[in-house]
Amino acid sequence: MRLDILVDTAIAEVVNAHRINLLSEELGSIDNGSAITLVTDPVDGTANAASGVPLSAFAGVIAVDGVPTEALTSWLDTGRCWHTVAGQPSPYRTNGRTELDGAAVSLLRPQPQIADAWWRVATRAARIRILSTSCLEAVLVTEKSTDAFADAGSDTHRIVDLAAAMVTVPAAGGAVIDVRGRPLEIDPDLTRRWSGVVAATPRLAEELPETIRGTEDR
Known part of the structure; x- marks a missing residue:
């Protein structure tokens, strides 16, 4: 959708300015010869966003030589963000459920x-x-x-x-x-x-x- 292209184009401009690579759902792969790649779904839930359903998100990962090292997910309607750096303590914790029955x-x-x-x-x-x-x-x-x-x-x-x-x-x-x-x-x-x-x-x-x-x- 046009929404995807608008967001992805803005991301590509920043990526190119910093000379890192981009792997994006809409624009595909942009290779700037860097060891660092931004892997992103610029608008996940585009159909929701375009219809006014408040369930859509940005998700991005920094990968170094193909290894994911840092992630950010942002709930676009509320601004809530989840940020994690690999190898560092996380502020988030699952509920620890182990069985599908009743889940x-x-x-x-x-x-x-x-x-x-x-x-x-x-x-x-x-x-x-x-x-x-x-x-x-x-x-x-x-x-x-x-x-x-x-x-x-x-x-x-x-x-x-x-x-x-x-x-x-x-x-x-x-x-x-x-x-x-x-x-x-x-x-x-x-x-x-x-x-x-x-x-x-x-x-x-x-x-x-x-x-x-x-x-x-x-």
Whole structure:
């Protein structure tokens, strides 16, 4: 949408002024020959923002030689921010939930090809939310607002959707993984897709993909 382009263009101007690289959902990759890359989803939840639904966020990560080192997520409607530096104490802490049964889980919208997987999660969780803003849903796990967030196998996520959570969530005691066990990598190839899982604990992060894949009882 035009909103994405306006925000992303402003970000690109700053990136170019500082001669660092950019990996962005809208503009793709800008290589300025730097070891430092800003990985960003400039407006996550664009459809919400354009419709006046107050659920959208900016998410950005500084990666050095491909390693995420610092993350910022900003809830655009309220101005609330979550800032984390890898290796430093985090002010955020998950609720420590370890089981899917009875949990509060945010999910991407159900799609025909993942309907069974989506329903397997929904029937075990106590509460399901669809907020349509992955970056915000992920960071809410770090504040005990919800227990987990997942794509139930549709391979919708790009790395820009998950990069901020890769720093912020583990520092708060949680975990970020892919449903199919694929490594999450800072890669300028934005055709790569994942089904991200963000959970309050590593144990819950393991249980969710098993439920999504239908392998939990095998």
